[in-house]
Amino acid sequence: MSEPTVVKVKPSYSGRMGMDKARTQKWIFLILAVVPPFGGYLLFTLFPNVLSVYYALLDWDGLTDSKFVGLSNFVTAIQDEYVWRALKHNLIFMATVPALVVLISLLLAYLVTYKSYVENEFLKILFFFPNVLSIVVVALLWAFIYDGTYGLLNSGLKLLGIDMNHFYWLGNDSTALWALIPPWVWGGVGLYVIIFVNAMSGIPKSLYESAIIEGAGHMTRLFKITLPLILPVVRVSALFLVISTLKTFEIILIMTNGGPSGSTDVIGLYMFNLAFGKEYINYGYASAVGMILFVILITAKLLMDKFLPNRGVEY
Structure with missing residues (x-):
């Protein structure tokens, strides 16, 4: 018996367009869902914490010029x-x-x-x-x-x-x-x-x-x-x-x-x-x-x- 012939059907142009559009929409959704909270975390949590580590190495009252004192604090x-x-x-x-x-x-x-x-x-x-x-x-x-x-x-x-x-x-x-x-x-x-x-x-x-x-x-x-x-x-x-x-x-x-x-x-x-x-x-x-x-x-x-x-x- 001869083996069955497999016919590969290529997606039409409109089908590829629909897949590309769905993929683009998915990435847009992910960006809109992840970037704002992640950006807020970086701006209001991680950055101030890293900055406080730098401040801990200074002698500074917030108004006058700061002075680097290392681990003295x-x-x-x-x-x-x-x-x-x-x-x-x-x-x-x-x-x-x-x-x-x-x-x-x-x-x-x-x-x-x-x-x-x-x-x-x-x-x-x-x-x-x-x-x-x-x-x-x-x-x-x-x-x-x-x-x-x-x-x-x-x-x-x-x-x-x-x-x-x-x-x-x-x-x-x-x-x-x-x-x-x-x-x-x-x-x-x-x-x-x-x-x-x-x-x-x-x-x-x-x-x-x-x-x-x-x-x-x-x-x-x-x-x-x-x-x-x-x-x-x-x-x-x-x-x-x-x-x-x-x-x-x-x-x-x-x-x-x-x-x-x-x-x-x-x-x-x-x-x-x-x-x-x-x-x-x-x-x-x-x-x-x-x-x-x-x-x-x-x-x-x-x-x-x-x-x-x-x-x-x-x-």
């Missing part, structure tokens, strides 16, 4: 006791705020997801409400709560028989730092409750039914079933919270501005005051402190990648 920053004091406060926040936010958010998300409360939808809105408020509003609200004369905290303690005698919580160096933790936690819990609720909604109910049959309580189900299955989500949330506690300073700037006597100062606020302060301005030194903060952030990220599992448990 970094040496000064390492020897600066205020940098270490601010870093200590950052580490305290990093050790407390993420743990409290994750734990409280997990408990609330579990109750909202697996408890048949009539008010569940309202509770989700209530928990998320602090995230709708700006940082300025949250800071001013809690500053009023801590007020010594009219504050809600002292009034509540007085009803319980504890008279604080007009004690101002943000004005005492022994309490100011710890008083900043509740507003930080209160302002962050709502978002992660919603995130954890969405993650928990994907867990098969059959796992909980089997656990209930075997006599497992709510805490056992939370830490033996729920947490292992949503561990990747918890890991990413904890990473965001750690980064936030290391670089955020706005709420501290509004509530205490690092006082009293520097007892609430953090790296971000110290860097801000160095660059835009009223008495002393040195962009070069502020950039060097910023580079140290950047190294700390990268180190924290690498440590979390190493010690926190990246994958959840599969049953």
Whole structure:
């Protein structure tokens, strides 16, 4: 038998034109979709970061001529006791705020997801409400709560028989730092409750039914079933919270501005005051402190990648 003849049909001229037009449209779409965000990233993120590295090598106040000083700013920053004091406060926040936010958010998300409360939808809105408020509003609200004369905290303690005698919580160096933790936690819990609720909604109910049959309580189900299955989500949330506690300073700037006597100062606020302060301005030194903060952030990220599992448990 003779082999079948294969006839190759060449695309017509109009067909080639259509293919070329489609290919051109694809490239135009890719350029319009990629170039603006990538250009914005280069202009507003990468370029300022690279420029700050150059500034860190200068002695410059932003107005007069700059002077190249090499690594002198970094040496000064390492020897600066205020940098270490601010870093200590950052580490305290990093050790407390993420743990409290994750734990409280997990408990609330579990109750909202697996408890048949009539008010569940309202509770989700209530928990998320602090995230709708700006940082300025949250800071001013809690500053009023801590007020010594009219504050809600002292009034509540007085009803319980504890008279604080007009004690101002943000004005005492022994309490100011710890008083900043509740507003930080209160302002962050709502978002992660919603995130954890969405993650928990994907867990098969059959796992909980089997656990209930075997006599497992709510805490056992939370830490033996729920947490292992949503561990990747918890890991990413904890990473965001750690980064936030290391670089955020706005709420501290509004509530205490690092006082009293520097007892609430953090790296971000110290860097801000160095660059835009009223008495002393040195962009070069502020950039060097910023580079140290950047190294700390990268180190924290690498440590979390190493010690926190990246994958959840599969049953």
